[in-house]
Amino acid sequence: MTLPGPTDNAIAARVNAVDDQIEDDGDLFAESELAALPDASPSKLFWRAFRKHRLAFISLIVLLLMCGVALVPEFLAPTTPDHLHSLHAYAPPQRLHVYESTPEGSRLGLYVYGYTSTVNKDTNAIRYVVDPSQRVDVGLFVRGQPYKLFGLIPSSIHLLGSMDSSQPFFLLGADANGRDLLSRLIYGTRISLSVGLIGVLLAFVLGIVLGGLSGYFGGRVDSVVQRIIEFFMSIPTLPLWLALAAAMPLSWGSLQRYFAITVILAIVAWTGLARVVRGRFLAMRGDEFVLAAQLDGNSVLRTTMRHMLPSFTSHLIAQLTLSIPSMIIAETSLSFLGLGLASPAISWGVLLQAAQNLRAVSTAPWLLTPGIAVVIAVLALNFIGDGLRDAADPYKR
Amino acid sequence: MIPTVFMISIVSFGLIQLPPGNYATALAAQMAANGETLQQAQIQALEARYGLNEPFLVQYGKWLVGVLHGNLGQSFIYNTSVSSLIADRLPMTIVLAVATLAMTWAISFYVGIVSATKQYSIRDYVLSTLAFLGLATPNFLIALVLMYLGSKYLGMSVGGLFSPEWVDAPWKLGKWVDLLSHLWVPVLVIGAAHTAGLFRIFRANLLDELHKPYVVAGRARGVSERTLLMKYPVRVALNPFISTIGWTIPAVITGDIIVGQVLSLRTTGPLLLEALLAQDVYLAGAIILIVSILTVIGTLISDVVLAWFDPRVRLRSI
Numbered sequence: 001m002t003l004p005g006p007t008d009n010a011i012a013a014r015v016n017a018v019d020d021q022i023e024d025d026g027d028l029f030a031e032s033e034l035a036a037l038p039d040a041s042p043s044k045l046f047w048r049a050f051r052k053h054r055l056a057f058i059s060l061i062v063l064l065l066m067c068g069v070a071l072v073p074e075f076l077a078p079t080t081p082d083h084l085h086s087l088h089a090y091a092p093p094q095r096l097h098v099y100e101s102t103p104e105g106s107r108l109g110l111y112v113y114g115y116t117s118t119v120n121k122d123t124n125a126i127r128y129v130v131d132p133s134q135r136v137d138v139g140l141f142v143r144g145q146p147y148k149l150f151g152l153i154p155s156s157i158h159l160l161g162s163m164d165s166s167q168p169f170f171l172l173g174a175d176a177n178g179r180d181l182l183s184r185l186i187y188g189t190r191i192s193l194s195v196g197l198i199g200v201l202l203a204f205v206l207g208i209v210l211g212g213l214s215g216y217f218g219g220r221v222d223s224v225v226q227r228i229i230e231f232f233m234s235i236p237t238l239p240l241w242l243a244l245a246a247a248m249p250l251s252w253g254s255l256q257r258y259f260a261i262t263v264i265l266a267i268v269a270w271t272g273l274a275r276v277v278r279g280r281f282l283a284m285r286g287d288e289f290v291l292a293a294q295l296d297g298n299s300v301l302r303t304t305m306r307h308m309l310p311s312f313t314s315h316l317i318a319q320l321t322l323s324i325p326s327m328i329i330a331e332t333s334l335s336f337l338g339l340g341l342a343s344p345a346i347s348w349g350v351l352l353q354a355a356q357n358l359r360a361v362s363t364a365p366w367l368l369t370p371g372i373a374v375v376i377a378v379l380a381l382n383f384i385g386d387g388l389r390d391a392a393d394p395y396k397r
Numbered sequence: 398m399i400p401t402v403f404m405i406s407i408v409s410f411g412l413i414q415l416p417p418g419n420y421a422t423a424l425a426a427q428m429a430a431n432g433e434t435l436q437q438a439q440i441q442a443l444e445a446r447y448g449l450n451e452p453f454l455v456q457y458g459k460w461l462v463g464v465l466h467g468n469l470g471q472s473f474i475y476n477t478s479v480s481s482l483i484a485d486r487l488p489m490t491i492v493l494a495v496a497t498l499a500m501t502w503a504i505s506f507y508v509g510i511v512s513a514t515k516q517y518s519i520r521d522y523v524l525s526t527l528a529f530l531g532l533a534t535p536n537f538l539i540a541l542v543l544m545y546l547g548s549k550y551l552g553m554s555v556g557g558l559f560s561p562e563w564v565d566a567p568w569k570l571g572k573w574v575d576l577l578s579h580l581w582v583p584v585l586v587i588g589a590a591h592t593a594g595l596f597r598i599f600r601a602n603l604l605d606e607l608h609k610p611y612v613v614a615g616r617a618r619g620v621s622e623r624t625l626l627m628k629y630p631v632r633v634a635l636n637p638f639i640s641t642i643g644w645t646i647p648a649v650i651t652g653d654i655i656v657g658q659v660l661s662l663r664t665t666g667p668l669l670l671e672a673l674l675a676q677d678v679y680l681a682g683a684i685i686l687i688v689s690i691l692t693v694i695g696t697l698i699s700d701v702v703l704a705w706f707d708p709r710v711r712l713r714s715i
Contacts, residue, residue: 238654239409239669239685242673243673244412325533336535337670355541356659358544371534371535371541375530375538378534382529
């Protein structure tokens with residue numbers, strides 16, 4: 001061992017002094033800011049810190065919009081997802097025109113151009129091209145394909161759609177059967193987002209119960225739970241998912257498959273959460289406030305849920321948010337491989353299944369747009385998670 | 398370590414048995430879909446031949462004894478020994494894994510240093526954005542986009558590990574060159590998320606270190622910026638590079654399942670998928686077992702290297 005010389009110490013001391021000064025200034029600033037808000041509750045402070053994280057805040061808005069889409073896809077989609085335009089297979093995306101130029105000048109008017117079909121002489125394949133000589137009028141709140149809002153209220157009003165529903169209107173193009181990709185994308189939002197949310201809730205319950213037991217009691221319970229966690233962590237994730245997904249009977253309907261998939265996703269994801277909860281509980285269980293709660297005669301359930309868990313709720317929420325994206329990606333990958341959800345259920349992964357080979361992708365590159373939706377959702381959730389984590393960390397403020 | 402591998406072998410064997418039915422019924426269903434029929438007697442003969450009707454533990458026990466004797470069993474779908482199938486595919490998988498690890502390290506090391514030393518610069522923002530995109534994009538999507546761009550703008554076939562004329566050619570210089578010209582696509586695709594993740598951790602670690610007093614002290618004593626950076630903070634921040642060695646192998650194999658399917662690679666990933674779907678118990682079980690063993694070995698190596706590399710790890714337990 002070499003001891004640092006006196007010069008080192010002196011420099012270090014001076015550097016520390018400078019550092020302290022800077023930090024003091026920072027603290028003073030923070031204190032004056034806090035003094036101005038004497039009545040801010042922890043949750044208000046949390047929210048304020050979160051809003052300062054601009055990217056996270058924007059992401060929250062994006063995510064809320066997506067949730068809105070997932071809530072009322074029937075109304076937002078131009079048509080129903082299974083409405084066929086069999087004469088427009090692989091029709092390319094149309095551009096939505098907002099202004100039209102007439103001889104009298106330009107005025108507001110929504111329209112798209114129609115399609116003409118050409119037949120390739122060599123392959124006999126029909127290709128559609130956007131034809132500026134045809135015009136398809138588009139309107140807001142138009143009557144189109146009938147649907148049931150929330151599965152209850154019958155209606156046929158769509159936010160945006162072609163005035164004449166027999167006319168093609170494909171803002172994102174059409175798939176192999178001539179179904180509107182935009183509508184399918186909008187309908188797919190519901191399943192793709194909720195798989196992550198429900199899966200995370202299941203993982204959350206499992207993680208809290210098992211991680212809590214492990215951390216609160218310690219000792220033998222702890223080592224048993226730890227072995228279980230290690231075991232689950234050491235199995236390669238995707239083969240586990242694949243085998244479980246392949247184990248689903250083919251006769252199951254989409255709803256059953258959907259719940260089975262969320263359970264499968266949760267089985268892998270709970271271990272990380274359980275470790276976090278366990279670590280916190282282990283560190284906390286010797287604290288005075290826990291002892292006080294125990295001496296007051298609180299039950300185990302009340303001590304943990306009412307006294308221990310709230311001390312790191314915000315951290316836990318951040319952790320939860322950060323584990324949703326991997327679930328969304330997992331669902332997409334499973335469905336892409338044909339092992340997850342399958343049509344008639346619609347999720348982003350199911351839609352991407354249509355783009356599985358090079359030929360489909362090169363004839364209809366717009367089939368990849370559901371992938372963009374996945375990327376946006378995953379990015380938004382990651383940023384929100386980061387923002388929540390920073391806001392939950394009292395030392396960063 | 399041995400108990401872990403043992404447990405994994407039971408579970409991987411059990412997982413494949415989970416789907417209802419067995420290889421014989423799966424084959425019958427597949428043939429029925431093609432308009433052919435398999436007689437009930439033939440199904441029973443198949444079941445008897447492969448011992449498919451015996452209890453789970455008996456089947457597992459027989460398999461385990463075989464594995465311990467170096468016999469991985471017969472593949473039902475390919476009708477050859479599992480060892481020869483895996484021997485055919487495993488070398489390329491290992492080449493892929495090593496290349497992916499090398500690329501992951503090289504890129505995240507360089508990019509992490511640039512991004513951390515020039516924090517809040519344009520380069521930092523661009524690199525961080527790219528890393529976030531890499532994390533958020535499912536890797537099969539990257540593969541599809543690369544395939545599309547490659548065929549549309551470069552006129553090349555992105556996919557496979559060799560051009561058609563080199564597939565069965567002997568290992569000459571030309572074949573290696575051909576391999577290298579194809580290898581970068583799967584390496585990039587499979588490594589994207591891992592690179593992005595490693596880069597984020599490395600950058601955060603490095604940023605924590607760069608503002609510590611010892612760096613200022615070193616600078617005040619006139620150590621050149623480069624030496625200062627490489628000799629102290631980088632060494633401290635390198636920890637995640639080593640601790641994720643073990644984790645790379647399963648990550649590559651699992652990435653390989655999907656990416657290999659899209660890019661039609663002749664590696665173990667697509668083979669595993671095929672085996673799982675057809676309930677080819679011995680083939681799938683053997684691959685999962687090998688992956689698990691490689692993972693355990695990788696973790697062991699990373700622990701040893703970490704202890705050698707990082708005195709904090711070495712001295713903590715003493």
